[in-house]
Amino acid sequence: MKILLPILVLLTGAVGAYAIVANRPTLDIQPSKAEPPLVSVVQAEPRSVRLNVRSQGVVMPRDEIDWVAEVAGKVVRLNPDFVAGGFFEAGEELVGLDPRDYDQAIVAAEAGLAEAKRRLAQEQAEAEQARSEWQALGEGEPSPLILHEPQLAEARAKLKAAEAELAKARLKRSRCELRAPFAGRVSAKHVGLGQYVQSGEKLARVYATDVAEVRLPVSTDQLAYLDLDLMRRNGARAGPKVVLTADLGGAEQHWEGHIVRSEAEVDDATGLLHLVAEVREPYGRKYAQPLLAGLFVKAEIEGRERSGVFVLPLGAVNASQESLVVDADLHLHVRRLTVLRTEADRVLIGAGLAAGENVVTGGVQVPVEGMTVRLEAEGSKPEAGSKVLSSGF
Structure with missing residues (x-):
């Protein structure tokens, strides 16, 4: 009896387990149906775009010179604005040189001019006297030497030379007042008060501000x-x-x-x-x-x-110059484009799109040609310039 009782319990459990398994309800398993991916799009519309060009550089003056002394002398005056960064007007005196040597040269040149005038007057008088004497005593035509013509030519030439010497002395005197050649600014100053400068020596680096x-x-x-x-x-x-x-x-x-x-x-x-x-x-x-x-x-x-240009967000075009386009039946297509140029936040398309086409800007991880998609409601499109196609298709 002690042996049969455990066996009876095991048989009873086995029968009960079989009854449960045999009578369990059946599950109606249906295959899941995935929804098409939801994509954001922009509508392609041609427009006129001005194709500006960006560059960079450093500002420079158009006219910049080394300003030099034209005569030698001691610096006795400096304009208060004659400093690095100082502004000046055209014709304004910036540096003054000691003019005394040049004043004396003018006096000497004036004396030389007076002497040349006297000499010419004397030769003219002697020539007139010689002509009168020849007419009274001589016969035929007198020679140029008798009429003092070479002497007169020499006297006239010396007068012109004396006039030129005086003009030269006055010009040198005027160059003791060094005046600005244009309205501008001092870039660098190379001379100081009391300094002796030679002709041709650099005084400053200056540039025009016009x-x-x-x-x-x-x-x-x-x-x-x-x-x-x-x-x-x-x-x-x-x-x-x-x-x-x-x-x-x-x-x-x-x-x-x-x-x-x-x-x-x-x-x-x-x-x-x-x-x-x-x-x-x-x-x-x-x-x-x-x-x-x-x-x-x-x-x-x-x-x-340029007209007829399509402007797309930067992320709507991949490195191969392709975009994803959704047709009227909500099927996805890869489209090759003609890119005019890529800017910081947009891409300018010259060809490859038609007006009104929907260009995908985001939502597709692995695009497949011809796949069905859903469009996001208008107003939920990403802004231009955002990188929305994470796969880069």
Whole structure:
């Protein structure tokens, strides 16, 4: 009996377990149906776009010279503004030299002129007397020597030389007052009060303030965006408008100018051509801050206007110049585009799209040609410039 009881319990459990398994309910398993991916799009619309060109450079004066003394002498006067950074007007005296030696030279030249005049008058009188005597006593035509013609020619030549000597002495005297050749600014000063300077010695480095220039390097590809008739012989005098920008005085400042010329040749080392922008009156009151020489500036050159351009966010075009386009049946397609150029936050497309087409800007991780997608509601599109296609397709 003790042996049968455990066996009976095991049999009862086995029968119960079988009954449970045999009578369990069946599950109706349905395969899951994945929804198409939700994508954001922008509608392609052609428009007119001005293809400006960006560059950068350093401001330089158009005219800058080493200002030198034209005569020798001791410096006896200095203009208070004749210092590094000082401004001056055209014709303003900046340096004065001791003129006494030159005053004495003028006196000597005046004496020489008086002597030459006296000598000419004497020769004229002697020539007149000789002619009268010949007419009274001689026969035939008198020789030039008898009429004192060579003596008269010599006296007249010496008079001209004396006049030139006086003019030269006065010119040297005037050069003791060293006056500015133009309105400008002192870059560097090389002379001091009491110093003796020689003719041709450098007094200062000065530059004109009426015009500033900036050399702007551009690639040969960028030249296609610019109207540069001035590069031709006898072309236009003024080229495209330029806006220069720099941080100055605690704020972003702007100055306006024009491209006035290009340099003679493309740099064979870099492949760049330098355009020269000109800004007139860089120190004028029309600007909040002056355009200082030596200032680093960014430049935006006005380019040609082109119509029929599609503007897409930066992330809507991959490195292979392809975009994803959704057709009317909500099918996805890879489209090859013609990219005009890529900017900081947008891509300009010249061909490859039609007006009204939906271009994907985000939502597709692994794009497959012909796959079905859903479109996000309008107004939920990402902003231009955001990197929205994470796969880079």
